[in-house]
């Protein structure tokens with residue numbers, strides 16, 4: 356390939372790159388740009404070449420440009436600077452709009468260490484910036500709503516649970532979490548660990564229902580090499596692994612009686628032996644248990660040891676079923692919709708009134724797990740920006756709604772976040788005067804404006820209702 360062919364070849368490569376590229380001379384004038392630069396900035400190469408690079412009004416450059424008294428006009432050329440600079444910045448396009456870009460600048464030096472120029476690439480990060488903003492907004496909303504260590508709920512019952520969790524933080528006494536399947540027992544156990552003094556220690560979990568007696572024993576206490584067929588090595592159990600932390604035993608009601616006896620001994624003495632070993636091991640572990648079974652009934656049926664029950668039932672936390680705290684449904688739905696929007700890239704704003712009514716009327720035997728699954732289903736089915744009744748499974752869309760249903764009243768009062776209702780009320784009272792509304796709500800004017808944007812409130816519409 357001769358030099359001319361080579362030049363043509365390189366020009367083609369440079370023009371195929373998706374990122375904008377420009378070469379700036381030592382005095383700061385643009386010497387070369389590629390096609391992507393033209394597309395990003397709106398300037399043709401004819402317009403750009405020969406102009407000062409400051410025509411792009413880059414906010415990062417404003418900080419690196421120096422006064423004429425200094426020896427170099429741009430900090431990039433200072434001796435002690437690294438040759439490569441990378442930063443996020445905003446550039447001004449020909450039409451006056453600002454474009455967020457990731458800029459990579461490399462200084463080129465000749466053999467005498469004199470500056471030949473700078474090669475800069477510009478990557479369009481406008482999509483990324485939009486996502487950043489979204490995450491920022493979501494996380495602000497998330498923080499401000501009824502959320503406690505991953506648990507969402509504004510009902511008095513859930514506020515009581517949050518209080519109980521906070522109180523367990525000061526204690527190392529065993530906690531038992533009782534509630535139907537899907538009410539959030541595992542989340543509560545996790546929140547107890549995260550808010551407790553042992554949060555820097557391990558959080559070990561074991562679902563006791565999934566294992567047979569021999570495997571369960573080995574999982575709990577570990578085993579010595581050769582203690583049974585297949586025990587090729589010594590293995591520590593979960594009790595040992597949970598030392599100085601919390602051990603969450605889920606489905607405690609399903610533990611076979613012989614293991615219950617062993618468990619009781621560990622809880623009383625703090626010591627145990629690995630299966631097939633005689634050496635006692637000490638473990639400092641706080642026990643958290645959970646079950647959806649009625650342990651008292653199991654005791655009567657002689658399926659659960661009463662003394663073990665007394666041991667683990669020191670701080671009971673009863674998680675109410677969802678049907679007894681339906682005011683939590685709207686906040687849970689908001690939370691699931693936010694998360695699913697992020698996960699799926701969809702922009703679903705909410706549910707139609709009818710869909711919401713049917714959801715509120717349903718009895719939710721599978722509790723929050725069922726509600727969460729419902730939203731996942733609706734996200735797959737919904738194509739628009741709002742979930743309608745027909746996007747819900749039959750069991751919910753066909754559920755009976757009587758006009759006098761007390762649930763309808765509940766929706767009227769609960770479906771809108773309190774913040775929004777108060778804002779609408781204040782705007783109405785002050786005939787749309789945002790400064791007066793701010794005073795009434797004891798917040799500043801900017802917050803009023805931000806909330807109006809957050810809830811998409813149109814002043815004319817608010818006042819006309």
Ligand SMILES: Nc1ncnc2c1ncn2[C@@H]1O[C@H](COP(=O)(O)OP(=O)(O)OP(=O)(O)O)[C@@H](O)[C@H]1O
Pocket residue numbers: 505506507508534535536537538539540541542543647687723724727
């Ligand atoms: N208060 C809550 N806020 C947000 N998500 C919740 C809440 N409660 C439960 N969930 C979600 O519901 C699902 C079921 O919760 P979890 O597994 O904790 O229930 P569980 O009572 O332990 O169920 P099971 O008894 O069947 O094991 C999980 O996906 C969990 O994240």
